[in-house]
Amino acid sequence: MSLEVFVLGTSGMQPLPGRFLTSAMVRRNGELMLFDCGEGTQVSLKMLNLHWKRINRIFISHMHADHVTGLPGLLMLSSQVDRTEPLYIYGPDMLKEYIDANRRILDMYINYEIRFVPVKPGLIIDDEDFTVEAVPLLHTKPCFGYVLTEKDRAGEFSVENAKALGIPCGPMWGQLQRGMSVELDDGRVIEPSQVLGNPRRGVKFAYITDTMYLGYIADHVKDADLLLCEGMFTRDLAQDAYEKKHMTSSQAATIALNAGAKKLGLIHYSPRYTDKELNLLKDEAHEIFENTVLCRDRYSFEINNPD
Ligand SMILES: [Zn+2]
Ligand SMILES: [Zn+2]
Numbered sequence: 302m303s304l305e306v307f308v309l310g311t312s313g314m315q316p317l318p319g320r321f322l323t324s325a326m327v328r329r330n331g332e333l334m335l336f337d338c339g340e341g342t343q344v345s346l347k348m349l350n351l352h353w354k355r356i357n358r359i360f361i362s363h364m365h366a367d368h369v370t371g372l373p374g375l376l377m378l379s380s381q382v383d384r385t386e387p388l389y390i391y392g393p394d395m396l397k398e399y400i401d402a403n404r405r406i407l408d409m410y411i412n413y414e415i416r417f418v419p420v421k422p423g424l425i426i427d428d429e430d431f432t433v434e435a436v437p438l439l440h441t442k443p444c445f446g447y448v449l450t451e452k453d454r455a456g457e458f459s460v461e462n463a464k465a466l467g468i469p470c471g472p473m474w475g476q477l478q479r480g481m482s483v484e485l486d487d488g489r490v491i492e493p494s495q496v497l498g499n500p501r502r503g504v505k506f507a508y509i510t511d512t513m514y515l516g517y518i519a520d521h522v523k524d525a526d527l528l529l530c531e532g533m534f535t536r537d538l539a540q541d542a543y544e545k546k547h548m549t550s551s552q553a554a555t556i557a558l559n560a561g562a563k564k565l566g567l568i569h570y571s572p573r574y575t576d577k578e579l580n581l582l583k584d585e586a587h588e589i590f591e592n593t594v595l596c597r598d599r600y601s602f603e604i605n606n607p608d
């Protein structure tokens with residue numbers, strides 16, 4: 302099983318030609334999960350042929366225009382689709398009012414259920430095989446980062462071992478795969494460890510924007526396979542970043558380093574930098590954390606389970 306991450310936009314504050322506002326989509330197990338939705342998000346979805354109809358969950362970091370103004374358009378587009386499952390939208394308290402007002406003023410008759418979940422710091426989803434944690438960030442408004450962690454799965458079932466042990470093909474195989482021991486007709490008890498390989502570690506993905514540098518972010522994104530993190534400014538503008546409650550790319554790299562992340566993807570660039578100048582953000586981050594990627598719009602990552 303793999304998890305794919307599509308970077309839909311990389312700009313902060315304002316969309317630019319060739320640089321839409323920061324947003325990302327995760328695809329796993331046929332489920333689509335959207336993180337932030339600024340102007341232009343729909344265009345990238347279309348270009349990547351990602352079917353917005355299949356979006357099951359939307360996570361909003363905070364109520365700044367560059368992270369939410371694409372949402373009414375996306376909801377309008379999906380207003381008349383045939384779907385039976387609800388759409389879950391997670392975000393700060395004010396988000397509900399924003400969605401309700403848009404639906405009312407723009408006459409959106411949405412024929413499926415939208416379930417708004419107000420976010421508090423901590424675990425906001427504890428599903429069968431993954432969790433999502435909301436990390437409180439420090440910005441000019443209440444803001445959350447999101448960390449998606451797959452739960453570890455049982456090791457691979459060895460048909461060879463099962464046959465060698467004389468376990469009949471059937472329900473007992475399933476029980477062992479689910480971690481239960483079984484008793485054979487001859488009285489022998491077989492433990493799952495006798496037929497299962499090592500547990501397979503789930504993957505971890507983190508989406509962190511907008512925030513000033515906080516040391517504790519590294520604890521929350523510890524060992525992330527991919528950390529998408531704002532790296533809005535170069536080092537010479539560290540004071541600006543601090544005052545505006547944003548980060549430099551070096552600070553994003555410091556978080557990745559302290560967290561022991563596998564890969565850092567920079568996002569949410571200041572519009573002051575031309576496309577060429579963005580390399581400065583990468584170079585500065587790279588000095589601190591080697592596996593840094595300067596994300597550009599519609600970059601994608603595939604994260605595989607390290608079996
Ligand atoms: Zn922003
Ligand atoms: Zn902001």
